[in-house]
Amino acid sequence: MSIIDQIRDKTAVGDMNTVAELTNQAIADGIAPDDIIQHGLIEAMTIVGDKFKKNEIYVPEMLIAARAMKTALGILKPLMVGQEAKRLAKVVIGTVKGDLHDIGKNLVSIMMEGAGIEVMDLGVDVAPEKFLEAIKAHQPQFLAMSALLTTTMPNLKTTIDVVAEAGVDQNLKVLIGGAPVTQKFADEIGADGYADNAATAVDAIKALL
């Protein structure tokens, strides 16, 4: 098995220490950091996402794989100064105004990063104006928002409306999610995509690219 395949497999099961060793060895062997990222780490997280969707693995197993990936990235990043890592897309993400729930949103961020997506996380209780500001500053292809309460769900629509009125980017796609949110609601408020868990959020992005 090639060393990149070994990195992929060990990352997928969250064996952080072995991943670190293998990453250092791969660097010593002269393998390009970007190859390690694309074919080792990102492929590992794709495997993890697929298994998660099929209920073969659970949230902690997703998180331990993400930790192994971050360990490897920590070793690789300093070697990539000046080189842009290849990114699939850029996403601005946050939980809407009035809502403090961050767990689901954080899981979505982790899986997006695992898929090679650049994530700008604005945190929780994010006002529509703050989303708009970040969109202007970072020019993402995607806006991803979460609402966990029936009382804060209307703020998904408010934010979509504020962003649309500002007319910043006609091509910006909006993704929404959160326990009370449904595909039907997404359609009603004019969101481009909906995901009901962290792994399908990545699929939704890929489908809209």
Place this chain on the structure above:
Amino acid sequence: MIIVGELINASRKSVAAAIENQDPAVIQKIAADQAEAGAHYVDVNAGVFVGREADYLKWLVTTVQAAVDVPCSIDSPDPKAIEAALSVHRGTAMINSISLEKERYDAILPIVAGADLKVVALCMSDEGMPKTVDDRMAIADKLVNGLLRNNVALENIYVDPLVQPVATRDDFGIEFLKAIEKIMTTYEGIHTLCGLSNISFGLPERKFLNQTFMTMAIAKGLDGAIVNPLDSKMMASIIAAEALMGKDEFCMNYLTAFRAKKFEF
């Protein structure tokens, strides 16, 4: 142990349909089943109906109390909806809930101040969700003192330390449990109450985890729970844990439950 039956919640499809169709029979059956299974309060929630919550909550209280002689736990952040529900409520209702989020605190405080009501004090503030014991105590302290200053009796306060999923951080279970103990010992005479199914988010065999966590929380002093009273294993765990904690004189509740076949699943 105060049991709040959680099933009349409009986020459940069958309940939402019954509310929209104004079908009392469905709601009254759920209320009666929960009271029969040991609920001291029947929670009513119509949160999904934006704009109609007040009317629906009022209807729920009337409908429930026409069938069972138990008070309701009025589950809403909206002061207008709560007041509408209280206007028809008989007995001492529970308000679920006040928190330290400024908007919610300012809205709920005038309702509970000096009133004959039980109130759930949720450990959440505008700073976000508490993670550690200290985070929770900082919020609980402000909430409890704020309520006391506004003439809410200590024994009417039910602090909910807020359960977070252990799947997302290893210490989320233990920090919650320690908070229960600290709240119960810091404010003698107060109560703690929570819905704890969040603990098992992201893990398999959730019911089993929830049940285990319940017995651990009871061991730390938890004396109230928002649960499904029809979950017979959960209810049996609670009865057993209470006896083991010395809260069941001569194990009479345990034995009564045994004879009522509550340990046959």
